[in-house]
Amino acid sequence: METRTHAFWQHIDQRLETARRDSLYREMPHDAEGLLNFADNDYLGLAREERLSKVFADAVRQQGAGAGAARLILGTQGAHMRLEKELAAFKSKEAALVYGSGYAANLGIVSALVGEGDLVLEDKLNHASLIDAARLSGAEMRVYPHKNMKRLEELLQTHQHVEKKLIITDSVFSMDGDVAPLKELVALKNKYGALLMIDEAHGTGVFGENGEGLAAAEGVEADIDIAMGTLSKALGLFGGFVAGRKALINYLINFSRPFIFATAPPPGLMTAGSYALGLVRQEPERRRRLWEIVKRVQAFLSDLGLETSESASPIIPIMLGKEARALEWARHLRGQGLLIPAIRYPTVKKGQARLRLTLSARHTDKDLEVLFSAFQSAKELL
Ligand SMILES: Cc1ncc(COP(=O)(O)O)c(C=O)c1O
Numbered sequence: 001m002e003t004r005t006h007a008f009w010q011h012i013d014q015r016l017e018t019a020r021r022d023s024l025y026r027e028m029p030h031d032a033e034g035l036l037n038f039a040d041n042d043y044l045g046l047a048r049e050e051r052l053s054k055v056f057a058d059a060v061r062q063q064g065a066g067a068g069a070a071r072l073i074l075g076t077q078g079a080h081m082r083l084e085k086e087l088a089a090f091k092s093k094e095a096a097l098v099y100g101s102g103y104a105a106n107l108g109i110v111s112a113l114v115g116e117g118d119l120v121l122e123d124k125l126n127h128a129s130l131i132d133a134a135r136l137s138g139a140e141m142r143v144y145p146h147k148n149m150k151r152l153e154e155l156l157q158t159h160q161h162v163e164k165k166l167i168i169t170d171s172v173f174s175m176d177g178d179v180a181p182l183k184e185l186v187a188l189k190n191k192y193g194a195l196l197m198i199d200e201a202h203g204t205g206v207f208g209e210n211g212e213g214l215a216a217a218e219g220v221e222a223d224i225d226i227a228m229g230t231l232s233k234a235l236g237l238f239g240g241f242v243a244g245r246k247a248l249i250n251y252l253i254n255f256s257r258p259f260i261f262a263t264a265p266p267p268g269l270m271t272a273g274s275y276a277l278g279l280v281r282q283e284p285e286r287r288r289r290l291w292e293i294v295k296r297v298q299a300f301l302s303d304l305g306l307e308t309s310e311s312a313s314p315i316i317p318i319m320l321g322k323e324a325r326a327l328e329w330a331r332h333l334r335g336q337g338l339l340i341p342a343i344r345y346p347t348v349k350k351g352q353a354r355l356r357l358t359l360s361a362r363h364t365d366k367d368l369e370v371l372f373s374a375f376q377s378a379k380e381l382l
Pocket residue numbers: 101102103104106127129170174199201202230231232238239240
């Protein structure tokens with residue numbers, strides 16, 4: 001007994017030590033206060049929007065702080081039903097279901113839908129929650145190189161005999177900011193009789209005329225079988241959701257364990273979700289401002305000779321290679337009053353460390369000036 005415990009502690013110490021040695025050790029940034037934030041996913045500036053905060057606070061006062069139980073016990077209230085109806089309409093689907101987080105939604109959807117004998121095909125750069133979800137499901141998972149449709153088609157061909165095939169992709173890739181070739185994915189899923197699930201965590205609120213997401217912007221919304229999104233990025237709140245056919249949602253209500261065995265999200269949060277969704281649709285000027293900033297920052301970085309991969313969204317990676325180099329840049333920018341995190345393995349591949357710069361409609365022209373001069377000095381000094 002004693003030695004076993006000891007082996008655990010040794011293992012823990014060794015892994016932490018290796019992480020420190022390789023510049024991969026992580027700590028919670030606890031002193032970010034006062035820094036100019038170019039790090040979050042609050043693309044439309046709703047997380048600190050006064051009216052939204054007030055609606056949230058009032059809803060908590062009226063409906064209480066917590067739901068008290070799981071949705072299937074007594075946790076379902078009017079606010080949950082209302083938000084789900086609105087999300088379904090927003091995504092042009094028959095129904096929607098809210099989960100406690102985007103992470104839980106992905107685990108819950110995939111692990112309920114597929115299992116042993118089924119096949120999951122995933123883009124190499126899919127979010128960790130989608131990879132974990134496929135692992136949890138017990139289905140065979142095959143990963144295709146990033147956006148490589150030729151390889152995906154080969155995999156579909158060699159697995160024609162598998163009846164249930166699920167293709168999963170991020171719509172906007174969270175660490176590279178580039179977008180999935182949705183039209184090609186739709187063509188392939190139709191050709192080979194697979195289902196297509198997209199994770200619009202970073203597409204929702206950002207793409208599409210009313211912020212519906214990349215699928216709507218590309219005109220393929222109706223071809224997406226499973227449309228997952230979050231309340232936690234452009235909607236400025238917390239929580240995940242999925243939209244699709246009514247039968248799919250009923251199935252998840254019955255068989256999705258992360259939905260069934262978890263306390264319902266607080267009703268006040270759902271009321272705030274409805275309000276945030278209204279702002280996303282009714283204040284398109286936020287999206288316009290966001291895209292104007294994205295174009296300006298892209299042009300500036302390119303003039304400076306920095307590599308930003310194929311970013312086509314408010315997520316702009318600045319590729320720096322070595323982990324230590326990315327940390328050095330992040331430290332320098334921090335010294336200039338900016339919060340722009342270094343992203344390292346295991347979030348991205350070893351040797352592909354980068355800064356992850358994210359933009360928001362709330363950024364002012366003055367904020368951009370500070371950003372530009374800090375980058376100029378980093379480029380000169382480092
Ligand atoms: C692509 C993607 N999917 C899912 C999630 C998980 O969402 P949440 O933060 O709401 O759990 C995230 C981010 O955290 C994400 O970037």
